[in-house]
Amino acid sequence: MNIALIAHDAKKELMTQFCIAYCGTLSKHTLCATGTTGKIVSEATGLEITKFLCGYQGGEEQISARIACNEIDLLLLFRDPITARKDEPNEASLLRLCDVHNIPVATNIATAEALIHALERGDLDWREIVRNG
Numbered sequence: 001m002n003i004a005l006i007a008h009d010a011k012k013e014l015m016t017q018f019c020i021a022y023c024g025t026l027s028k029h030t031l032c033a034t035g036t037t038g039k040i041v042s043e044a045t046g047l048e049i050t051k052f053l054c055g056y057q058g059g060e061e062q063i064s065a066r067i068a069c070n071e072i073d074l075l076l077l078f079r080d081p082i083t084a085r086k087d088e089p090n091e092a093s094l095l096r097l098c099d100v101h102n103i104p105v106a107t108n109i110a111t112a113e114a115l116i117h118a119l120e121r122g123d124l125d126w127r128e129i130v131r132n133g
Contacts (some may be wrong), residue, residue, distance in 0.1 A: 001073040001124065004020050004063045005033035005041060006055060011078035012037060014109060016044045017077075023047060029119075031086030032066070060090055067097045074124065075105045076112050 003026065007015035019026055019041045031049045033041060038051035053059040066072045075098055079091065098105045104124065106112035118124050 001119065002030045002032070002066075002071055003074045003076065004066070005031060005037055005049070005076050007034075007037045007078040008055075008080040010080040010083060010084070012040055014077045015076070016041050018078075018109060018112060019045050019047065021098045025116055025120050032063065032072075034063065043082060060075065060094055064090075064097050065092050067094070067101055067103055070101060072103060074119070075103055075117060076115075077105060077107050078109070078112070079107050 005015060005019070015037060023045050025082055026045075027045055031047055032038070033049050033051055035051050035054040035057070037055075038049040041047060042049045042051070052062040063072065063075070067075070075094075077091075077094070095107075096106065097103070104118075106115050115124070
């Protein structure tokens, strides 16, 4: 599966710890991320991650484009719900695209763990079947 990683600044450490904890599972999949998140996670875990631009430079839009082209199967978006962000309309667009294309999304650690466990059990394999048809 193709998994995209995005983490707001206040959540980058949490994303890193999550990826360390589930490195074995994530290593079996193709990963991409916004620039800084990808760099930090890759350095901490050794995971191979395709890095796009930083989020504020267009990295979220690059991931959105891949979602629109059915090139992403799962999105882990650890967002900071407390700090207001000037790019929230872009984030709403990203989440809307996930809804349109039936992409499972985790916006917090609890949902991310549920999705990772489902991935480990093979419960999300239908995305691969549909895409490779």
